[in-house]
Amino acid sequence: MAEAFIHGLILAFGLILPLGVQNVFIFHQGALQKHFIHALPAVLTASLCDTLLIILAVFGVSVMNFSSLTKTVLLSIGILFLLYMGWSTWKSTSSTDKENNEKTAKETFTPFKQVVFSASVSLLNPHAIMDTIGVIGTSSLQYNGGEKAAFALACILVSWIWFAGLALAGRRIGDLDQSGRLMNAFNKISALVMWGAAIYIGFTLAK
Template identity: 65%
Template sequence: MLQPFIHGFILALGLILPLGVQNVFVFNQGALQPRYSKVLPVVITASLCDTLLILLAVLGVSVLIITSFWMKMILIGGGFIFLLYMGWTTWNSKLSNEKEEMVHKFSLRNQVLFAASVSLLNPHAIMDTVGVIGTSSLKYQGEEKVIFAFACILVSWIWFLGLSLFGRISGKLDKSGRFLLGLNKISAFVMWGAAVYLVISLFS
């Protein structure tokens, strides 16, 4: 039973590591919020959304998405617009002198809504989670499939907790906010690149 756990853990870790809007948002909230308890709604929301996507993937929803041209069209089209907008928003963010304003902007409700949107409306999260994890889970049955799914879900919860803690440490060390600003610029390029890649993948 160790093999499906290791497989799921390594696979999920590889998918969640790349820089993207979901990771940047969790990291930034960790750096911006005055207390760590204020970041937990973001961590819990992002983790629950990933859990939902993983469960849908393992239960076979991935087959519907992968085999449906129109579902792919909807995901890629919506994802292209979403990534362009998020890249533009991230690029134009100014953190250095607006920390209190940013904290006020992301109230508890806004935190939860934004974390859910970057988790569930991100086409890469959907295609990676539903496509890659869903396809990989097909080799397992019964208890082994449960263990595989559990390992994938566990990675999400550990990752977002750790990422928010790292953001908090960085926020305390970097009072000027230059590091976060630089990270946002890089993330914006990644999002725009991902948007272009989505369009290319549609015609490939």
């Protein structure tokens, strides 16, 4: 059981580490919000969505069984969300004026928007689905019973710890960046990553 747990930790960490839309969004929220607690809607939503995908993958309910039409609709919605998220992120600016900065954060990324956006980049992201269903789900086939549960638990723990840590790191960068220049540059990079992901999904649908 310990071996399965360690396997899950290493595998999940390797999958979640690379830069992607989900990681960019969580980090961005940590840096944008005045306090870490204000970024919790995004962190909790991403963690819960990953938990759902991991459970589906490990215990055999594959979302890859969706019909072609359903996939097309879901991915199309994902493209629209990513385009809008990129636009909102590109427009957001950082300022040395703390009151103005807080106002911008609240208006641009309300808790509801955080939940919707975080869910979209988690559940409508082909990379996230392939990582969980294709890699984690396949890797779990070698385990049964308690070992399978330990493997799934390890993968889930990595997601929760990683997203919380990512938001905390973003908050720290936000505190250090008094001029706002670093966050303005990061906003532009984040927007480009989101638009790039939308284009990639578009190519996926066109195949």
